[in-house]
Amino acid sequence: MGILEVKNVGKRFGGLQALGDVNLSVAENSVHAIIGPNGAGKSTLLNCLVGKLIPDTGSVMFDGQSVLGRLPHEINQMGISRVFQTPEIFGDLTVLENMMIPCFAQRDGAFGLNAIADMMKDREIVDRALDMLDEMNMLDKREMHAASLSRGDKRRLEIGMCLSQRPRLLLLDEPTAGMARADTNNTIDLLKQIKDERDITIAIIEHDMHVVFSLAERITVLAQGTPLVEDTPDKIKGHPKVREAYLGEAA
Amino acid sequence: MLGLSKKDLNLLFIVFVLTMCAPFILNPFPEGSAMAQFNAGYPDLMQRFVIFGIFAIGFNILFGLTGYLSFGHAAFLGVGSYSAVWMFKLLSMNVIPAIVLSVMVAGLFSVLIGYISLRRSGIYFSILTLAFAQMSFALAYSVLTPVTGGETGLQLALNDPRILDGAASSAGNIPVPGLFGLEMRDSTFLRLGDWVFTFNVGYYFSAVIMLLSFYLAIRIFRSPFGMMLRAIKSNQQRMNYTGLNPKPYTLAAFVISGMYAGLAGGLMAAMDPLAGAERMFWTASGEVVLMTILGGVGTLIGPVLGAGLIKYMENIISKINSEILHGWFAFMPDGIEDFMVAIVYPFIGKGWHLTLGIVFMLVVIFLPGGLVEGGQRIARMFRRKKTTQDNTPGTTEPAE
Ligand SMILES: Nc1ncnc2c1ncn2[C@@H]1O[C@H](COP(=O)(O)OP(=O)(O)O)[C@@H](O)[C@H]1O
Ligand SMILES: [Mg+2]
Numbered sequence: 001m002g003i004l005e006v007k008n009v010g011k012r013f014g015g016l017q018a019l020g021d022v023n024l025s026v027a028e029n030s031v032h033a034i035i036g037p038n039g040a041g042k043s044t045l046l047n048c049l050v051g052k053l054i055p056d057t058g059s060v061m062f063d064g065q066s067v068l069g070r071l072p073h074e075i076n077q078m079g080i081s082r083v084f085q086t087p088e089i090f091g092d093l094t095v096l097e098n099m100m101i102p103c104f105a106q107r108d109g110a111f112g113l114n115a116i117a118d119m120m121k122d123r124e125i126v127d128r129a130l131d132m133l134d135e136m137n138m139l140d141k142r143e144m145h146a147a148s149l150s151r152g153d154k155r156r157l158e159i160g161m162c163l164s165q166r167p168r169l170l171l172l173d174e175p176t177a178g179m180a181r182a183d184t185n186n187t188i189d190l191l192k193q194i195k196d197e198r199d200i201t202i203a204i205i206e207h208d209m210h211v212v213f214s215l216a217e218r219i220t221v222l223a224q225g226t227p228l229v230e231d232t233p234d235k236i237k238g239h240p241k242v243r244e245a246y247l248g249e250a251a
Numbered sequence: 252m253l254g255l256s257k258k259d260l261n262l263l264f265i266v267f268v269l270t271m272c273a274p275f276i277l278n279p280f281p282e283g284s285a286m287a288q289f290n291a292g293y294p295d296l297m298q299r300f301v302i303f304g305i306f307a308i309g310f311n312i313l314f315g316l317t318g319y320l321s322f323g324h325a326a327f328l329g330v331g332s333y334s335a336v337w338m339f340k341l342l343s344m345n346v347i348p349a350i351v352l353s354v355m356v357a358g359l360f361s362v363l364i365g366y367i368s369l370r371r372s373g374i375y376f377s378i379l380t381l382a383f384a385q386m387s388f389a390l391a392y393s394v395l396t397p398v399t400g401g402e403t404g405l406q407l408a409l410n411d412p413r414i415l416d417g418a419a420s421s422a423g424n425i426p427v428p429g430l431f432g433l434e435m436r437d438s439t440f441l442r443l444g445d446w447v448f449t450f451n452v453g454y455y456f457s458a459v460i461m462l463l464s465f466y467l468a469i470r471i472f473r474s475p476f477g478m479m480l481r482a483i484k485s486n487q488q489r490m491n492y493t494g495l496n497p498k499p500y501t502l503a504a505f506v507i508s509g510m511y512a513g514l515a516g517g518l519m520a521a522m523d524p525l526a527g528a529e530r531m532f533w534t535a536s537g538e539v540v541l542m543t544i545l546g547g548v549g550t551l552i553g554p555v556l557g558a559g560l561i562k563y564m565e566n567i568i569s570k571i572n573s574e575i576l577h578g579w580f581a582f583m584p585d586g587i588e589d590f591m592v593a594i595v596y597p598f599i600g601k602g603w604h605l606t607l608g609i610v611f612m613l614v615v616i617f618l619p620g621g622l623v624e625g626g627q628r629i630a631r632m633f634r635r636k637k638t639t640q641d642n643t644p645g646t647t648e649p650a651e
Contacts, residue, residue: 071491072492073493076491076493076494077494081493082492088486088488088492090486092484100478101482102493102494104478105493105495108475110495111495111499111500112475113503114476115471115503115507116470116471117474118254118474119478161489
């Protein structure tokens with residue numbers, strides 16, 4: 001039994017069957033990559049996992065509990081954090097504040113009416129946020145407005161925000177899309193480090209095969225809303241159906 | 252001190268000095284001089300400055316921090332006024348229970364309106380709040396006449412029960428609101444040469460409450476709760492996927508700002524114990540939006556400045572008439588004098604709305620951050636040379 005069990009999930013947008021009949025099992029503390037051509041339904045699948053979309057059919061279980069019917073913040077509080085395809089951060093807030101918010105959320109829950117205390121005097125939260133910024137190599141940018149960060153930094157910040165919640169499952173949607181080579185390599189190193197240091201399960205959607213093959217322990221290939229194959233990276237590389245459907249065009 | 256950073260403490264101190272010295276600051280011109288009509292240091296107007304300051308400070312907690320634009324906040328002001336007058340009628344002329352009830356009733360009322368309106372965001376939220384406020388206005392104006400006094404408004408009467416101070420009020424006059432014997436309308440005058448300064452009990456009472464409200468607003472702005480409200484404005488999606496539920500946060504902000512409005516309404520009734528439905532009319536809701544934008548949305552001091560500016564214009568510019576204008580331009584040759592008067596005339600008296608409109612447009616176009624941004628630009632011009640030395644890397648919060 002994996003920590004995440006997706007069974008027979010289907011999702012239709014009007015006439016478009018975005019997800020057919022998806023079955024997916026992600027083992028605890030593994031890195032599981034989901035690859036597939038554009039429009040294959042990868043982001044839609046993630047949306048069904050975090051409560052952004054409700055699948056038409058099927059079930060999604062996280063750690064033995066159903067995710068369906070819960071609100072996004074409840075699902076997050078179960079231990080699932082998500083990095084979006086386009087960075088979702090608090091642009092008007094400083095980098096430090098961006099990092100403090102998930103720390104508050106993790107410690108104090110979905111709502112807290114703490115309207116009198118000075119947030120900067122909450123040493124536990126501030127220190128945790130600073131530590132995470134340090135880990136992300138962004139300590140010097142802590143007073144900047146998050147909106148003025150470079151794309152790569154925004155992504156790092158978002159990953160850091162998700163990690164500071166100490167999630168059990170981290171979902172990454174094309175974390176290196178639009179990044180320069182150097183930034184991509186930094187991100188790979190960062191993710192490797194996270195995976196080695198923490199008890200965390202990572203599900204990653206990625207276009208860049210270099211990233212996929214340097215991180216993933218298992219790979220699911222999705223095409224037109226249905227999983228084509230699921231196997232180890234070595235097997236996937238040589239799989240004829242995959243080469244035809246996907247790698248052929250990406251290589 | 253007071254749990255505030257040095258910067259915030261300075262700001263609070265400035266506001267403290269300004270409000271305490273307002274009778275002097277607002278009366279710069281000697282009595283009887285041509286400029287005396289620009290004096291704003293009389294009790295009525297000074298009370299309005301601080302009371303609308305409270306209203307705008309509270310409104311800004313909702314609009315400035317979360318970005319939810321309520322177009323119905325005057326409803327809470329009106330509810331606060333009615334509650335206070337009822338308290339004067341039934342319980343006592345002491346302003347404390349009246350104001351406490353105003354805040355509580357406005358709070359309950361805003362839980363209801365907020366809970367429903369906050370099911371939508373953006374323009375739909377604004378329209379819902381507007382609809383609720385107009386419904387409240389209609390109720391107060393006609394349907395609920397027994398409770399609200401309808402068209403004539405709710406007033407005190409000689410035979411009101413006033414159970415706590417029954418014996419004291421048997422003198423034959425309708426008693427006035429007070430604070431343990433101090434009547435709100437009492438004033439002391441200070442004559443210095445040609446200058447007359449008025450120190451009014453009601454003003455100082457309201458000013459102290461405004462300072463407390465302002466202090467509380469600073470604490471809210473700097474708290475984790477305040478940061479969450481800014482996070483809602485910035486990115487609700489990220490908020491949701493960070494395990495935070497934006498709904499109770501926005502509702503709490505809505506209720507807090509509704510309670511501020513109720514407090515302002517209660518104080519208005521404490522200064523002048525009557526309440527009318529027009530206090531809930533949609534233009535009154537729009538006015539607090541203007542105040543906040545004019546002063547600087549999301550800043551601490553901005554709403555107070557905006558409230559002051561609008562109330563000043565409403566009360567001072569509207570009193571200028573064509574005779575006064577002729578007086579000003581009398582030194583010019585006759586033809587030019589008439590010409591000048593003709594040009595300026597549309598902007599004064601009843602035309603003060605025109606002046607307000609122009610000021611508002613100029614501010615929004617050239618100073619999108621409101622008066623506070625104007626102040627910051629001026630301060631920057633003076634400070635440009637010595638910025639490098641005292642640029643301490645403190646916390647980056649919205650400007651004061
Ligand atoms: N909210 C939506 N409404 C309608 N169609 C959608 C929506 N989200 C995704 N789609 C469609 O579903 C298909 C799968 O999209 P997506 O999951 O984003 O693909 P990808 O694998 O590139 O992430 C695409 O054809 C897309 O246009
Ligand atoms: Mg996608």
